[in-house]
Structure formats: structure tokens, C-alpha cells
Amino acid sequence: MLRSIFTKTLYDQRRSLIWWSLALVWVVLVYAGGYRQYVEAGLVTNKVPEFVGAIMGSTDFSSAAGYLTAVIFTLLGPVIVVLFATFTGARAIAGDEEAGMLDILLAYPMSRTRVVLERTGALVAAVTWLGLVVWVTVSAAAAFSDMGLGLDRIAAAAVGLALLGIVFGMVTLATGALTGSRPLALGVTAAVALGSFLVNNLAPQVESLEQAQKLSPFYYYLGGDPLRSGFDLPKLGALVLIVLALVALAIWGLGRRDVAV
């Protein structure tokens, strides 16, 4: 595990990754695993205040797919996965730079492009792992609660969730690479994530947001309704393109500037 920046980064992250994985498992088991009981106890209804439903992106709680889309894939899943990816992205360049470790790495025969790529690789691997955790636990919960959802549809949602996390992780990483400031990178990502979340979920109700919705990563993640329709490759492809653009931005950003002490 000490062979490359890529593996070393994952190795250093192992403990935190375990905790984040456990948080995801817990959330999925509590909210999805108990679905049948909640329905029977009359806890799951469609009587959600309209505004809350709008913000959550779905008011259809009567079907398992609608419930999971709203609770796990719109709200709690993204909160955990995006937070993890953001912290990881912040540490990747700007955090390392503020600690002074970037100074050492770049004083080695190691190009800046390579450092960005290896750190990106570690981010992608870690977030993909969380996507896998979501896929496995949601599938298990769905089977347990008899939700009648295919593994492929759950996979489509989990892949989308992972890509969404990677997008925001890369927003943080790229901002850090451009500026060297960890607080700024975190702030920019928080603003972009919250903004694009609201734009996407409010767009169906607010006419003036209709065009803006296409700018939101959430649209490409959930717009195809993965739990009902399965993989929407053009939309997932759009997320991949956003990631690639952010990688290029990060490489350019770090390559052109002075590294801070």
C-alpha cells in the first residue's frame, strides 16, 4: 500500500472510509430495511407538505421506488456520499498543501499532473466503494422488505450516486488545485451542491428554473428516474464528462501556479 500516491492515499483513508461506510449501512438499514413495517404502521403517507415534497424531489411515497428515491437517493445518500467526497477532495490538494506535504511530493520526481491524477484516482476509488456499499445494502433491504426492485435498477441509482459524489469531490479538488485554499474549496462546493440540489428539485414547480435544471448534476443523477427506468446512459455520461472537465481544470490549475509553503 506504500507503493504509490494512489494506494498510499487510500491506505491513509482506510479508517475514515470504514466509518463512512458504516454510516451509510446504518442509514439504509433504518430507512429502507424498515419500509414494510413503516407502511404497515401507517408512517409512510403521501400527506407530506407540498413544499417539503418539492424540496425532496418526490411526493410519491406510496411506492417503494418513490420512497427510496426520496429518502435514500435524494436526501440521505447524497448527504453522506457528497460530504465524504468533498472532505476527500479538499484534502487531496489544498489540505495537503496547507499541511506542507505537497511541497515534499512535488520536490520528488513527480509531476503535478500525476499528483492530481493519483489523488483523483483515490477519490474515485473511495467514492465508488461507497456506491458499492449503497448498492449492496439497498439491494439487501429491498429483498428483505419485498420491494420488488431489480438489482440492475438499484445499481443504476447507486452508480449515479457515486458519480454525483465524484462530481462534487472534484469540484472541491479542482477549486483547491486552482487556489490552494481548503476553506475556499469547501465553501465553493457547499454553495454549488446546495444550489444545484434546490434548482433541480424546485424546477418542476418553478418555471424560471426549467433551463437551469440542466446545469444541475442532480438532474443527470436522478432525472432519468433510475429506480423505475434503470440506467440512463446519456445522463450518466454527462456526469462522467463533468468529472473529466474538472480533472482537466485541476491539472491546469495546479500546473500554472506557485505551491504555497
Added chain:
Amino acid sequence: MTETMIETRGLTKRYGRRTLALDGLTLDVTKGEVLGFLGPNGAGKTTTIRLLLDLIRPTSGEIRLFGLDSRRDGLETRRRIGYLPGELPFEGRQNGWELLTFLGNLRGGVGHRHIRALAERLDLDLDQPIRTLSKGNKQKVGLVQAFMHEPELLVLDEPSSGLDPLLQREFLQLVREIRKEGRTVFMSSHILAEVEDIADRVAILREGRLVAIEDMRDLKQRAVRQMEILFDAPVPAETFGMIPGVRDVKVDGNTLSCTVEGPADALIKAAARFTVISVLSRAPDLEDAFLEYYSDERGG
């Protein structure tokens, strides 16, 4: 022919409009020499070093290392350099062994036996978590990673900071061995005493400008020493004030004190005309030699 390891031409680094961190540094460091890079804090030493490693980019000017371009051929030049940063970032749960193995792997693998031998010489415990290490022990980790791949050129930013006197001696011994092998050392310090025993030349930086570059031997010959002579009776100060190289003559009772630049011969012979009880000569302080010489030059 002497091979030039570091060659800078008109190297300038500006931060924004106001701060001029380095102002037209032109300097050659030849193969096999130990160059002490001196100056007070904020003089531009660290800026120079980070420019050499392409961590920051010059506003203008050129750097060639081993005859290569420091930026375009940066991978090649950094492969051949060992670098000790002024501030060591090492933290986390990892121990010294893990960190050094990792860093060695970034250089394509460094022999474990080599890491162990260096750690042993510097009396560094590799099994201790890095974050629990004292400043001096972190400095040792920094030194091991700079030396472990036996680079042709060592660029060390304040290498002795945090080392106790015993280890400082060991460090100087390491540098001596490196010079013997024909390798080159570029080390910064803000204290001349730290480099005077080891450096072949010293370069002095002040406010971003190179104010002097000097052979250590010349400097030592020009050294100023403090002398005190106790006589059996008061002596006339004028007699001594006229001797070339003798300055700051003060007579206090039976004691004469002064500073002497260069040989003390003339002073001793003049004193011999009176009855001398004792002579006290303090070791030449190169720092004073330096500062005095250059403040003279600046003033005059």
C-alpha cells in the same frame, strides 16, 4: 573543467507588486563544493530553494541544474536532488518507517538497509508514529529522506535547526562524507557558525539580493578577534590606535581592549614595550567579521 551543478541568472521572484522576495540572483555552485547560503530570516533563502525545485516559478531569470532546465526537465533534475524543506509537515498515524518507504518508492525504491543505516546514525526511532516525534526527530526524518537515495545534489533548508549539538556534529560528518564523494551540498542557514566548519564558500543574501560570495578561507583570514591586554600600569590609547588593523581601542584602568583584524603581530609587538600581565584573545567571530565587513562596504 569544473562542472556547474546550480546556475542561476538574474533570478527574480516578486509576490504581487510590493514584495520583492528575490532580486536578480546570479550564482554558480560547482560540483563537489559545499555552499553555505546565509542571510537573516526573510532574506530570500527559502524562496531561492523553492525556485530550484520548481515549487514556485520565477518572475524572471533562469535556473539550470546539472545543465538542465529546472522546469522543463524538472522530473530529471528532482530525481537527482535531495531536498530538506525548512518546515516539516510530517503528521498522521504512520511511523517513520512507513513514510520513508513510501517516499523511497516515489523515487523508484530505496534500499531498506540504507534507510536503516541512516536512521541509526542519526539515532532515529523508525517505529514511532510521526506525529509523536519531537521537532528534532522530525528533522531527522527529513534528513533521512533527503539523503536516502544518495543524490548528486543536496538542497537543505536550515538543516541544523532542531538538532542537538551531538547530532549536529553527526550531520556535519555526513556532509563531509558527501563532499568527499564528489557530491554537492547547497545549505541555507541564518547563522554563520552553523556552516563555518563545513562550507567551502558562503553566499550572503540580504533583502533578496546577493551581497557577497566568499571563500571561507579568505573570510577566516580576515576575521576580527577581540583582544584584552592587562598591563601593570595604564597605557596611552593613542599608541595602539595607530596600529593598522587595530580598532575600537579602549583603555580602562590598566586594561586595554580592542578588536584586531588579521594578524595580531603588530599589536603584540607594541604591547611588548610595556609590562604585560596577561593577554586574552577570543576566537574570531566570523559573524562579526562578516557583518562588519559588509556594513563597512555598504556604509562607505
